[in-house]
Amino acid sequence: EDQVTQSPEALRLQEGESSSLNCSYTVSGLRGLFWYRQDPGKGPEFLFTLYSAGEEKEKERLKATLTKKESFLHITAPKPEDSATYLCAVQPWGGGADGLTFGKGTHLIIQP
């Protein structure tokens, strides 16, 4: 069974304090790993797709990386507007009805 575990569950940082969120996964064969951002009361918004170990993607203060067992979302010099819940999901090859297994998310708070 495919599994996605995100850590920590919650993280509070000061503005400008860089850190990383972790997404550990178990999947029979990885087709893609996805990161989403979710603001309170809204639907998740797509950030990145990673397909193979060693791949990296960047967007503003965010950088996502992928290894064979986990992905990291690095946040550099975060601002209060980066506060959100960050979700990770995996898509296995030939997997299931929807093909995506989601983690429970990391709730990130950036304090001014």
Add this chain to the structure above:
Amino acid sequence: DVKVTQSSRYLVKRTGEKVFLECVQDMDHENMFWYRQDPGLGLRLIYFSYDVKMKEKGDIPEGYSVSREKKERFSLILESASTNQTSMYLCASAPGDKGKLFFGSGTQLSVL
């Protein structure tokens, strides 16, 4: 700009009522999904459709049904609402490979 629109932002219903949640996408995507999201449980798939008039059960289909009469519209039906169906309901659509989901803003349903 791509868009997934859910008909209601907030909904309050009584136990036993029949409830319809509507979702429309303007991206000509083949795939559409209904998820529910609860604190501590993450996103759970209710139903999925890969084509007009086609549907597949997700992880938690009990107490729900769906309808997809047109490609752009996917409806979730609660046949007889119960208090344990109080939740945030999220609709999503995706292109052929189902990897990158586009979510609506969600419907917060309260069943009293």
